[in-house]
Amino acid sequence: MPVIRPRRLRQTPAFRAIARQTRVHPNELILPAFVREGIGAPVEISSMPGVVQHTLDSLRRAAVDAADAGVGGIMLFGVPAVRDAMGTGATDPDGILNVATAAVVAEVGDALVVQTDLCLDEFTDHGHCGVLDARGHVDNDATLERYADMAIAQAEAGSRLVGMSGMMDGQVAVAREALDAAGHQGIAILAYSAKYASAFYGPFREAVDSQLQGDRRTYQLDPANGREGLREAALDLAEGADVVMVKPAMPYLDVLAGVAASSPVPVWAYQVSGEYAMLEAAARNGWIDRDAAIAEAVLGIRRAGADAVLTYHATELALALRG
Template sequence: MSGFPVTRLRRLRQSMPVRNLVRETTLTAQQLVLPMFVREGQREPAPIGSMPGVVQHSLDSLRAAAVAAAEAGVGGVMLFGVPEVRDAEGSGADDPAGILNVATGALASEVGDALVVQTDLCLDEFTDHGHCGVLASDGTVDNDATLDRYRSMAVAQARAGSRLLGLSGMMDGQVAAVREALDTEGFHDTLLLGYAAKYASAFYGPFREAVDSQLTGDRRTYQVDPANRREGVREALLDVDEGADIVMVKPAMAFLDVLREVRDAVDVPVWAYQVSGEYAMIEAAAANGWIDRRAAILESLTSIRRAGADVVLSYWAVEAARWLRSR
């Protein structure tokens, strides 16, 4: 009939059942990974001020939280260790008795059959200068000397029971170096997650509190410039060529364009990390009554999936998983 629209897209939005039926992007519990912090010597979980609801765990509370994550149906947990003692080489990172490796073993035994126990492979939590590698005499990060430390860390983490190593240090050649070290020691099945497009972002601020970072200055000489889209894609392609099983874009929401391009460029799974600053902003806005907290959390996670992430690391992983399973 003349004067009426031929196409009525509102027909596809008329009710919840119809919207569910035609929804293009799905979000499920198993597509979420929970980052967790465990602090050496901690007897009780300690709240992180800039990340409401997130804590530095003791070993006991870490086990309990991991069990809760498994029961909620999340796909995995990513562990970060906070040691009591740090040094220039990050010696605690590959010490079998170091907090991260001890915690990994505990969770591998507790929940290793229910979800994927993953570990952050980086020196920043373990060094007294807070950088992701060892320093040269001029104070710059020594790329190749750092690779030797990463090789040792990788073997230690695999021995402790980690099924997936998150290579977050942004050293050139890190994936190839770690893969060679693992294969030499017989850990052929240990997965490598290359933090391929990890940007030098302002959104990491609360994380620095979470790991009690000792960093002064910044990491702009090894993390990607936030202005560079093509460079992020190039990093991902290099990691795949070096043997990464999965690649990461980090942060997520400020780099959804990069995430989409990486997804289109590679044929391995692509993950994204909804980082501490993203978490803190939504929590702060919700606490002030400015946004609907639950709706904003689920919308943010769905947007990351829509941009191309197969899996999202999020501090809301367990809470969101419970919401999704109760739908």
């Protein structure tokens, strides 16, 4: 008969609770939210049931709901009515993302960490994350100049953390230098360090009305390369990132664990649109227990090493965690 019986610690709910090694708290969740210019009511995103493109008014309400649920932060993405090759709407003080940022900050203040996506893809008519050169390729260094201006514009709109999601070489250092020179030393930088060229971004393209032709494989990471994600995180740390991130989350838990094991700063993970859509689709077909699967998926991301998780289920899950 066995002497060592691990089941002893699983006998009752109380035993399981006291032996639990990983927990999720509402303030470890961050809600990504889309705000679209020129609409009079929220627009449903067909590939992401339950998620909408917000108006300014509905975005304010969503921010309040998130804060009331105990969510830690909100990450804002803008969907402009007009785009151009340089993505000029991204740095316009009257552009949708900057206006929305100011509106959310005015609504919830410091109850949430108001964060902004710092990337050109939503604002360019070609859908790429940077400026194109004469050959139609993304020009890394010309893009960095735009990112510097974006960082200042977002800080002046009230963002407390800028999310560098464009995967340009040197982007964290350029943003840090620009922010500091403009007197915004207190604005934090989130580096999307290990952002992979993933098939799981599909629904997001609908959410931001992406104009992308082709793909982003020349700047986002090859899904086959785990060590490259660790290298990118190390480079971003050396450039002064305050937080580093792995994106997507569940298909890259090995990368997440590796980054978490070596990072001296918080490590976040983004449960992306395709992950959300799969959970919702399976639940709607009756194939999984929706609420249990949502909770387990985020728990798994936390267990792999994420200090916080960006998830479209953030407000709902926070309420459930609070009972």
